[in-house]
Amino acid sequence: MQNNQQTHYDAKTKQLICRGNWDINCLSDLQALLKTIAWPATGDVTLNGEAIDRMDSAGAWLLHETRFALTKKKLTVRQEKFTPSHEQLLTLVENELTEEPVLPTVSLPPWLASLGKRTVNQLNEFQAFLAFVGRLSTEALSIVFDATRWRWSSLAMVVYRTGYEALPIIALLSFLIGIVITYQMGVQLKNYGADIYVVDLLGLSVLREFGPLLTAIMVAGRTGSAFTAQLGMMKLNQEIDALDTMGVTPGELLMLPRIIGLFIALPLLTMWSDIFGIVGGMIMANSMMNISWYDFLHRFPHVIPLRTLLIGLGKAPVFALIIASIGCFQGMRVEGSAESVGRNTTRSVVLAIFFIMAADAAFSVIFSKLKL
Amino acid sequence: MNQTDAIIEIKGLKTYLGGRWVHNGLDLSVKKGEVLALVGGSGSGKTTVLRAVLGLLEPTAGSIRIFNEELTTASPETRLAIQKRWGVLFQQNALFSSLNLLKNVSFPLYEHTQVDPETIQELALLKIMMAGLSVEDAVKFPAELSGGMQKRGGLARAIVLDPEILFLDEPTAGLDPTTAAGFDDLILNLQSTMGLTIVMVTHDVDSLWKVANRVAFLGEGKVLCVDTMPKLVQHTHPDIQAFFQGARGRAAQMNYQSGR
Numbered sequence: 163m164q165n166n167q168q169t170h171y172d173a174k175t176k177q178l179i180c181r182g183n184w185d186i187n188c189l190s191d192l193q194a195l196l197k198t199i200a201w202p203a204t205g206d207v208t209l210n211g212e213a214i215d216r217m218d219s220a221g222a223w224l225l226h227e228t229r230f231a232l233t234k235k236k237l238t239v240r241q242e243k244f245t246p247s248h249e250q251l252l253t254l255v256e257n258e259l260t261e262e263p264v265l266p267t268v269s270l271p272p273w274l275a276s277l278g279k280r281t282v283n284q285l286n287e288f289q290a291f292l293a294f295v296g297r298l299s300t301e302a303l304s305i306v307f308d309a310t311r312w313r314w315s316s317l318a319m320v321v322y323r324t325g326y327e328a329l330p331i332i333a334l335l336s337f338l339i340g341i342v343i344t345y346q347m348g349v350q351l352k353n354y355g356a357d358i359y360v361v362d363l364l365g366l367s368v369l370r371e372f373g374p375l376l377t378a379i380m381v382a383g384r385t386g387s388a389f390t391a392q393l394g395m396m397k398l399n400q401e402i403d404a405l406d407t408m409g410v411t412p413g414e415l416l417m418l419p420r421i422i423g424l425f426i427a428l429p430l431l432t433m434w435s436d437i438f439g440i441v442g443g444m445i446m447a448n449s450m451m452n453i454s455w456y457d458f459l460h461r462f463p464h465v466i467p468l469r470t471l472l473i474g475l476g477k478a479p480v481f482a483l484i485i486a487s488i489g490c491f492q493g494m495r496v497e498g499s500a501e502s503v504g505r506n507t508t509r510s511v512v513l514a515i516f517f518i519m520a521a522d523a524a525f526s527v528i529f530s531k532l533k534l
Numbered sequence: 535m536n537q538t539d540a541i542i543e544i545k546g547l548k549t550y551l552g553g554r555w556v557h558n559g560l561d562l563s564v565k566k567g568e569v570l571a572l573v574g575g576s577g578s579g580k581t582t583v584l585r586a587v588l589g590l591l592e593p594t595a596g597s598i599r600i601f602n603e604e605l606t607t608a609s610p611e612t613r614l615a616i617q618k619r620w621g622v623l624f625q626q627n628a629l630f631s632s633l634n635l636l637k638n639v640s641f642p643l644y645e646h647t648q649v650d651p652e653t654i655q656e657l658a659l660l661k662i663m664m665a666g667l668s669v670e671d672a673v674k675f676p677a678e679l680s681g682g683m684q685k686r687g688g689l690a691r692a693i694v695l696d697p698e699i700l701f702l703d704e705p706t707a708g709l710d711p712t713t714a715a716g717f718d719d720l721i722l723n724l725q726s727t728m729g730l731t732i733v734m735v736t737h738d739v740d741s742l743w744k745v746a747n748r749v750a751f752l753g754e755g756k757v758l759c760v761d762t763m764p765k766l767v768q769h770t771h772p773d774i775q776a777f778f779q780g781a782r783g784r785a786a787q788m789n790y791q792s793g794r
Contacts, residue, residue, distance in 0.1 A: 185696065186643075186647050186649065186657075186695060186696060187647065189647070189649050189653065190648050190649055190650065190653075193650075193653065218696035218728075219657075219660065219661070219664070219696050219728065220649075220657055220696065223656065223657060223660055227656075247729065250726075250727050251727055251728070254664065254727045254728075255660060258660055258663040258664055259660060259663070263656075263659045263663070263669045264669065265636070265655075265659075265669060265672060265673060266669065266670055266673055268673065497677075498631070498675075498677035499631030499632070499675070499676070499677045500631050500632075501631055501632045
């Protein structure tokens with residue numbers, strides 16, 4: 163960059179003597195230098211390129227811009243003594259930049275319009291979801307009595323992946339939750355000397371709410387996202403289109419096994435979660451409140467009716483349908499790019515958890531009306 | 535060929551991949567300012583050579599010299615300096631899907647130069663137009679561009695730093711014949727005006743005749759022959775004969791000869 167100091171404007175001969183490297187690395191220096199030059203008000207100016215060592219397209223662009231700016235000031239600009247290869251580069255740049263390129267601006271719509279647009283988009287998406295569920299349901303009905311068209315191996319794979327492989331993490335999570343809620347409740351109950359009631363509270367809360375809900379949330383994060391990403395990549399890769407053209411519907415081959423598989427696996431995982439939640443609570447009750455194993459297990463069946471367990475397990479298939487259908491739906495909505503896979507995976511998990519919570523609230527209302 | 539005008543010098547390259555020797559003592563040198571094409575049947579290791587030269591793949595043995603620097607043992611600084619002096623157009627374009635075309639093309643400028651943002655935009659637009667795209671395309675995202683336009687966009691990004699070497703991996707694959715011919719012209723035009731050295735991997739016999747100064751035919755883990763097209767098609771090796779004497783190879787040759 164040292165030699166760029168030698169690029170200078172000779173006021174006597176009205177010449178810009180360009181020297182040294184006119185390339186991208188020197189561009190900022192040259193730009194700063196050109197700004198300091200006091201160009202004459204009228205007449206003509208010569209750009210002398212004799213002493214340029216190296217010029218790349220950035221340098222050629224700068225010369226072109228300089229020339230353009232000078233012409234605008236009603237000066238006549240001449241170019242002199244450029245080597246043929248530099249001349250060629252200048253011509254190339256000039257040909258491309260015959261007029262000032264103006265980027266098309268994207269104007270933002272007014273907020274009311276964008277609100278309307280978003281609303282319509284949401285409604286459209288909801289409608290698409292309903293259509294998706296409807297189509298899958300008819301497909302399911304068409305194959306349900308035809309056992310030869312069931313994809314047994316994919317189904318088994320889904321149960322293995324979503325159920326069996328999730329066992330350790332679900333067990334650990336439930337165990338910890340059992341410990342935590344027993345601790346919190348135990349502290350309160352001790353004040354009233356009602357230690358033994360921890361069994362009732364723990365049993366009810368874990369079997370009815372915590373077991374199904376935590377398992378579903380965990381599975382939404384683990385499996386719902388995986389469904390979306392798998393189907394999304396297959397969509398981008400045109401594998402879904404390939405299936406369609408071969409007369410195998412993606413619903414039958416890819417989505418129904420996933421949905422039915424999770425429908426089977428999630429209640430089983432919920433049962434598993436219930437067991438570890440209770441065991442965790444039992445250990446905590448034993449160590450913190452000195453409730454013996456015998457007392458705990460003796461009281462448990464007396465205060466917790468079988469109904470509690472069944473209500474909890476009964477929610478799991480509903481949650482499974484929510485997770486699997488949203489996961490598959492979002493996967494099929496992937497379009498265009500890798501970014502879309504990421505966006506839809508996020509949507510899939512967020513929506514699944516949201517609808518799990520909403521469904522759980524609905525269940526609470528229904529059960530309380532039914533006095534269960 | 536003497537040492538000084540070879541811009542890339544590969545000696546004794548050996549690559550062991552997936553349980554077989556992809557290259558077994560491959561020698562190749564690229565002269566400054568030429569267009570060298572790499573051809574060969576599927577699985578002959580064309581793309582692997584390119585990946586090794588780009589440093590994306592560690593060769594099992596051998597030496598690769600670029601700009602007289604040994605690439606295999608180069609320090610990160612040397613490597614970065616080399617990387618700024620080459621541009622690559624990947625087979626699938628590898629445009630960043632989350633950025634629009636203008637951002638894609640300006641990316642290397644933001645990363646590797648100290649130029650202000652307005653200038654970067656101007657330079658990026660210049661390269662986009664040099665690649666034969668319009669200003670309207672600049673604000674589009676890669677997914678909104680057709681295959682040929684994506685190739686041009688990828689090329690614009692590859693030449694944005696005015697590289698000395700341009701690597702093209704199957705530049706005309708997946709393009710229709712008209713677009714492919716246009717792309718060949720574009721490459722030739724840029725090569726002559728910007729003084730580029732081009733290394734390209736291709737299957738397209740038409741572009742071999744039209745664009746390449748020399749062609750290296752890969753087979754058996756080696757370079758079987760490096761020569762100009764008219765001489766290469768006369769070579770007696772059965773693989774080379776099979777490659778060029780098929781109906782398509784002949785048609786391309788006829789095309790070329792009648793074109794001149």
